[in-house]
Structure formats: structure tokens, C-alpha cells
Amino acid sequence: MTGKIVNTNFSYITQKLEDVGLAVQWETTVGDDRENLLLAFTLAGQRADAVIVNGGLGPTVDDLSQEIAAKAAGVELALNEGWLGTMEEFFRKRSRVMPPNNKKQAMLPTTAEVIDNPIGTACGFALDIGRARFFFTPGVPRELRRMLEEQIIPRLLAKSGLQAAIHLKRFHSYGLGESHVDQLLTGVEELAADGSVKLGFRAHYPQLETKLTVRGKDMDDIRRKLAPVETEVRKRMGNFIMAEDEQTLESVILAELTKRQGSLAIVETFTGGLITSRLAPIPGAEKLVRRGIVSRDLGEIYAGVGLDGRPPAGELTRETAEAVAQAARRRTGATHALAVLIDLDDGPDRIDFGGTICLAIATADGTESRKSRILGGREWVRLGASEMGLDCLRRQLQGLPVYERIDFEKT
Amino acid sequence: MTGKIVNTNFSYITQKLEDVGLAVQWETTVGDDRENLLLAFTLAGQRADAVIVNGGLGPTVDDLSQEIAAKAAGVELALNEGWLGTMEEFFRKRSRVMPPNNKKQAMLPTTAEVIDNPIGTACGFALDIGRARFFFTPGVPRELRRMLEEQIIPRLLAKSGLQAAIHLKRFHSYGLGESHVDQLLTGVEELAADGSVKLGFRAHYPQLETKLTVRGKDMDDIRRKLAPVETEVRKRMGNFIMAEDEQTLESVILAELTKRQGSLAIVETFTGGLITSRLAPIPGAEKLVRRGIVSRDLGEIYAGVGLDGRPPAGELTRETAEAVAQAARRRTGATHALAVLIDLDDGPDRIDFGGTICLAIATADGTESRKSRILGGREWVRLGASEMGLDCLRRQLQGLPVYERIDFEKT
Numbered sequence: 001m002t003g004k005i006v007n008t009n010f011s012y013i014t015q016k017l018e019d020v021g022l023a024v025q026w027e028t029t030v031g032d033d034r035e036n037l038l039l040a041f042t043l044a045g046q047r048a049d050a051v052i053v054n055g056g057l058g059p060t061v062d063d064l065s066q067e068i069a070a071k072a073a074g075v076e077l078a079l080n081e082g083w084l085g086t087m088e089e090f091f092r093k094r095s096r097v098m099p100p101n102n103k104k105q106a107m108l109p110t111t112a113e114v115i116d117n118p119i120g121t122a123c124g125f126a127l128d129i130g131r132a133r134f135f136f137t138p139g140v141p142r143e144l145r146r147m148l149e150e151q152i153i154p155r156l157l158a159k160s161g162l163q164a165a166i167h168l169k170r171f172h173s174y175g176l177g178e179s180h181v182d183q184l185l186t187g188v189e190e191l192a193a194d195g196s197v198k199l200g201f202r203a204h205y206p207q208l209e210t211k212l213t214v215r216g217k218d219m220d221d222i223r224r225k226l227a228p229v230e231t232e233v234r235k236r237m238g239n240f241i242m243a244e245d246e247q248t249l250e251s252v253i254l255a256e257l258t259k260r261q262g263s264l265a266i267v268e269t270f271t272g273g274l275i276t277s278r279l280a281p282i283p284g285a286e287k288l289v290r291r292g293i294v295s296r297d298l299g300e301i302y303a304g305v306g307l308d309g310r311p312p313a314g315e316l317t318r319e320t321a322e323a324v325a326q327a328a329r330r331r332t333g334a335t336h337a338l339a340v341l342i343d344l345d346d347g348p349d350r351i352d353f354g355g356t357i358c359l360a361i362a363t364a365d366g367t368e369s370r371k372s373r374i375l376g377g378r379e380w381v382r383l384g385a386s387e388m389g390l391d392c393l394r395r396q397l398q399g400l401p402v403y404e405r406i407d408f409e410k411t
Numbered sequence: 412m413t414g415k416i417v418n419t420n421f422s423y424i425t426q427k428l429e430d431v432g433l434a435v436q437w438e439t440t441v442g443d444d445r446e447n448l449l450l451a452f453t454l455a456g457q458r459a460d461a462v463i464v465n466g467g468l469g470p471t472v473d474d475l476s477q478e479i480a481a482k483a484a485g486v487e488l489a490l491n492e493g494w495l496g497t498m499e500e501f502f503r504k505r506s507r508v509m510p511p512n513n514k515k516q517a518m519l520p521t522t523a524e525v526i527d528n529p530i531g532t533a534c535g536f537a538l539d540i541g542r543a544r545f546f547f548t549p550g551v552p553r554e555l556r557r558m559l560e561e562q563i564i565p566r567l568l569a570k571s572g573l574q575a576a577i578h579l580k581r582f583h584s585y586g587l588g589e590s591h592v593d594q595l596l597t598g599v600e601e602l603a604a605d606g607s608v609k610l611g612f613r614a615h616y617p618q619l620e621t622k623l624t625v626r627g628k629d630m631d632d633i634r635r636k637l638a639p640v641e642t643e644v645r646k647r648m649g650n651f652i653m654a655e656d657e658q659t660l661e662s663v664i665l666a667e668l669t670k671r672q673g674s675l676a677i678v679e680t681f682t683g684g685l686i687t688s689r690l691a692p693i694p695g696a697e698k699l700v701r702r703g704i705v706s707r708d709l710g711e712i713y714a715g716v717g718l719d720g721r722p723p724a725g726e727l728t729r730e731t732a733e734a735v736a737q738a739a740r741r742r743t744g745a746t747h748a749l750a751v752l753i754d755l756d757d758g759p760d761r762i763d764f765g766g767t768i769c770l771a772i773a774t775a776d777g778t779e780s781r782k783s784r785i786l787g788g789r790e791w792v793r794l795g796a797s798e799m800g801l802d803c804l805r806r807q808l809q810g811l812p813v814y815e816r817i818d819f820e821k822t
Contacts, residue, residue, distance in 0.1 A: 026447060027440035027441070030436070030438070036436060036437060272696075277684030277705075280683030281789070292684050292703070294703030295702045296696065296700065349694075378692070378694075
């Protein structure tokens, strides 16, 4: 309530519920205050079928959720011996003694159904207040997530009468805007005859996530319904799909390099190390990312990759990027070298501020390159150029054309 | 309401209000739905003195704030000719014609007081609903921020009877935890006799922001009250203060380098380019950050900075970091070189996963170095090591001891 913490739990919850076809109607935040909490629970119990309460289950005197839940439901609090035992075991496993004030976390309303928290001491629980079923969850994000996915969503789906099996298929792309993809995919939902597939998007520049939510009797039923839609989405979005489901652009690149026992050198200018820092810290990358060389000055880049002479004067060219990528490959002995060079516009940072990007990828088989222009302010250019560089590398590794026109570039 | 967007506006608003001594009691989020909006306005009008509404002022049919505000206040909507003119001028200046549906943004409740939006077409306004004064603000973050700071906060302060002049003094530090600094600063508030200075914190690892909110008759009064407290905070926090107010660690480093016409080379391992990417893209850094060299492999680092032979086997040492920093300085011709080398623990990422950091700073006057150990998981180590590297560089540039024990390191 002090603004110290941004409420990412709420957007997480709504997103997860949307993914299974449930809509959130109303959200309330109040501080750790008895009167406001009681009013909030009472109001929510009047208007909703189900309510998720997040936080207030900790051991301190500020944590009031159980107390006010009992009051709102008109029941007493009582010590739950089962949960007390679970907590004692939790501390014993970590060779610690349970502090006395943790006992408070096992005080639950008498009508509460316990919802297990396998990774923390805050006890989840459900009970009825007014006409709604309330689900109380811990504020710690990873504890909330696990409880929501494993225990609360199945209960909500059962309560809603929606079919129990739900599957979310995700495609990650770069280069096409949300409305463009929406238009490209017109009608794909109808390939699953009974309306059991729903299309949705989540845009987080520079990437777009395309989501298919599939509902069915069981996973076989879901796979059958999803198959024609999934195939059609892959066909229509084509080379723009960088990764699916849990994959990331970064993990796809590292897997391709691993497959061919390859290694990578990266040369950056205005991206300033961002491209390298997206790959290098990942487990396993220590064997794949051989070297990153960063400078805003092209002369310094020449020195860094061991190119003689001065860079050509005038406009940045693909040929310069190619020469830099080839030299970086020679200098480091990497099988692949990516060079992303950027000429920033002059002047102040504004929405029409842009940059010219010349990027090249050098391998044993030759060098591919691309020139592009991105407008939208310094940060927009920096993020876009880093994505474009990595996506072109992904394309090269997958044997796809490095150049395909994207929605974010101006020519 | 779909979770696609995290509500950072709310944490921004509460933070800003806290800064001037106002507390937020209750927050509600509802979708673009007439019934829910009307209920939310009515309930808020019953319990609050003032209500800030964010969003719903756009030109589309989904944007319902004016309509429902009028309904909740029991008044009509009418075209505000003044705002219509402002909007037409807004488009004219940008050589565009105003689309007809923007006219909707000038339809205001008849009792509304217009609140100017100098940077957008959404018209802010205030009116009474129930016992509360409502302030309607645009959802676009930069428009909201400007309207909140310049127009709404002064109105709220006037309404609350708090003194009109408020000033926020901020100190940015690294290395001391919030409770440690809280303890260090015990009693500083009392140095301003009349309770007009309030101490607060905002922790965003690895940095801590220490805030002094000062209230007074005018800025002279504020400066007089703040002076003894400010001096005492600087004395007690000492070298741990990296930056004040609008400054950042990065801007302080770049300013120090500029002052002495210096230049910088950076060598990174597990931080993977993060340190370089925090400095290099900043305007002006193109002249200061000469080169970044990144590799997870120490042998590759040796090759990158032109050191002969293989790195010594065994545990990472300060001497190795010193040799790397000195070589990077020689190789690039930079006046300053920072090397941050990290030996990561083996095994899976857990809360007790750590890394050993050896960092060195080489200059014409010699080389300083530091060895440290950070535990807390891969990402925690990566962020902590990047902060430690930059902060040690700041200390060196400011002539302060590079090593002072911090709360985040284990020895």
C-alpha cells in the first residue's frame, strides 16, 4: 500500500486465469488494517462467485488475513494441529527451531479447507464468505504461483463447470505487430470445430507472444483439437516464430550452437553489451559465447577485432559490418560471429529519434548481412536492435533467410 | 484487468503521495464496465475524502470515465468548448487533423473543474461524488505523472491542510541494508526540531534509496530545516552514498571521467556485459567508455586483453584481476580499466548459490583490487557484482577507499 512494491502478483493472477478462460471482474488493495480488510472481504463476498486474497498470512502482528477471514465468515479461529506439524517439519529439515510467533500461521478459521503450501510456512486455505468461495494465498510470489497453478485453478475450473483439461500453447515471435499477427491468423480458431481453441496475445516489445488456449476432456482430446490450429499458425507465421512454449530466443540460439559444437563472438556498439548479456550468463553459455567486444566507437571496434586501418568515413554500410564480423571470427576462433553496428541519429531523444543498423553474421560458409532502420527513441532502438541481431543469428543457425521485412523498421 | 499490463501507475501514485505525507487507504481496479465503474465510484465516494481515478479518458467507446463520473455525481455531460479548442490546437501543432472521435474527450460533467494536460489530449478534471473530491487522470504514465505532481498534489495538500511547501531529498547508496541504515540514522529526524523532516526508504536491490521528506512554509524554510539533517546523514552514511537526488551511479562515474578527460575499459566475466551496458548507451558515454571485453572464460579474457600465457590454475585471486585490468588499460589506451572477474559456485541455482568476485581498477597511478563473496542465487550474484564493480570504480574516481565491508558479502 506504500507503493514500495509494484503489485506484480495481481497481473500474474489475472494472466493465469485468462489463460484458462476465467475473467477477473474486480480487484481491491487495502493496507494491513482490520476495518478496511473486513469491509473489503464483506463487499467482495456480496458480488463475486470466487475471491482470491493475496498476502497477510505471515507470522507478524501486521498479518491479519486469518483473523479477518474468520470474523467475516462469522466463525472462530482454532489451532490447526496438522499445519503446525507441517511447519515444525519445515524448520526441522532446515536444521532450525521454529520461532514461537510462527505458530500464528497455523491459526485458521474453523470452517477453512487447508490448501497446501509445499515451499513455505504460510498456510493457504479456502472458506465461504457471503455467497463467494474465498481462496487465501501467500504474498511470496513463488509460493503464490505454485498454489495458484496446482491447487486453486483446478478448484475454480471445477466450480465454474468449465471442462477440467486446459492447455496453453505459446509462440514467441519478433518482427510482426500484434494487429498484424491477429490479421494473419484470422479464422484459425475455427479449425477446431467446437470453439475449444481461443487465440490471444501478449505484447512485450520487441517480442510478441501468441497464445492458443485449448479446452478439452483430457490431454488426448486437447492434442487432437490443437493439432490443426497449431500447424496453421506455424504455416502463417512462418520464419517469424523464434521459440515455442518454455523456449526463449536465447535458449534456441544456444541449443543450435551446442548441436553443431559451435561458438560465438559478438560485436556491439550502441546496444552497449546488452546482446552479450542476454546470452553469456545463461548456464552452459560459458562454453558457447566465446567473446563479446563492445564499443560505441567504430575505430575502437576495428582495434578490438584486429582490423587494420580506419573504418571508412561516411554512412555505415553492410560491408563494414561484414568486415567486422569476419575479423571477430578470425580473432576469436569462434565458428560464428555476430556484429551489430548502429549509427544513431543526432539530436535529442524523442519518439521519432532513430538509428541505422548494419548487422552481419560470419561463419565458415560465408557472411550474411542486413541493413535496417528503427525509429522510436533511444531505448526503443537499443532494445529493437538487440532483438534483431539475435533473431537474425537464430535465422542463420536455422537455415532461414536472415532478411525478411519486419513491421518495426522504416525504409 | 487482463494482466497484460502491470499497474505501475498505482505504485507511482502511492509513492508520490507518501513522499508528501499523504496515505492511500484503498485501491480498486475494475474493467471498462459501466455497472462496476458506477459501483466503484459510489463506494469510494462514501468512504474517502479524496479519490484519484486513473484511465478511461481516451477517445474510444471503451473509455467510460467521464460518462460514469457524471452519472455518479448526478449531473449531465456537456461539450467543453475550451478543451475542444485545446485539442484542435494540439493536432494542428503536429500538422494533423483531429479525428472526429477525439471530440468525446471534451465531453465533461457539467460540474467538473478542468485539470490541464499539457502533453496529451485526455482532459483531466475534478468533481465531487458523495463526500469525496474525485480527480480523473489519464492512463498514459507520463501524462499522469505530470498532472499528479503539478496539479493534483497541490490541491490535495491544500485540502488536507498540510503545509504547502514540500521537498524530497534523496540519497542513493550501495552496500548497507535498509535496517542497517535505519539504525545508523537513528535520531536524525530530531535534528529538525519541529518534526518537519520524515525519514523513509526504498530498497531496490542492489541499491537503497534513503529519503528525507521536509515540510515548511517555503523553500527557504525547508532548506533551513533540512540543512542539519542532510549534513548528519552524509556524515553517518559516508562513503556509501553513491549519488543524490536525480544523479545515478552511472551519471556520477561518467561525470568524474569527463572532469579528468578520462576514458574507461571494462572487462567482465559472469556479469556478461551488464556492467558495460549500464554505461555505454548513455548520451556522452561514446567518448568515455572506450571498450568492453566480455567472456566467461578466463583464457579468452587473457587473449582479449593481450596477456600472454594461460591464467593461473586454482582459486581466482586479486592478482589475476589486477593483471587483467592493467593489460586492458595498456591494450585500449584507456586512462582507467575495471576488471570484474567471477568464480561461480558449482551446482544448481538456489538461495545459497554464490560467487567469488575479484575486481581490480587500474590507472596511471597504480592498481587497486578487492576480493569478495556474494551469496543469494545466480541473478542476485550477477546484479550484486555489477553494482560492486561500478561502485568501486566510483570510489576510486572520488579518491575514497575501494574496500569497505558491505552487508551483502560473506567472508
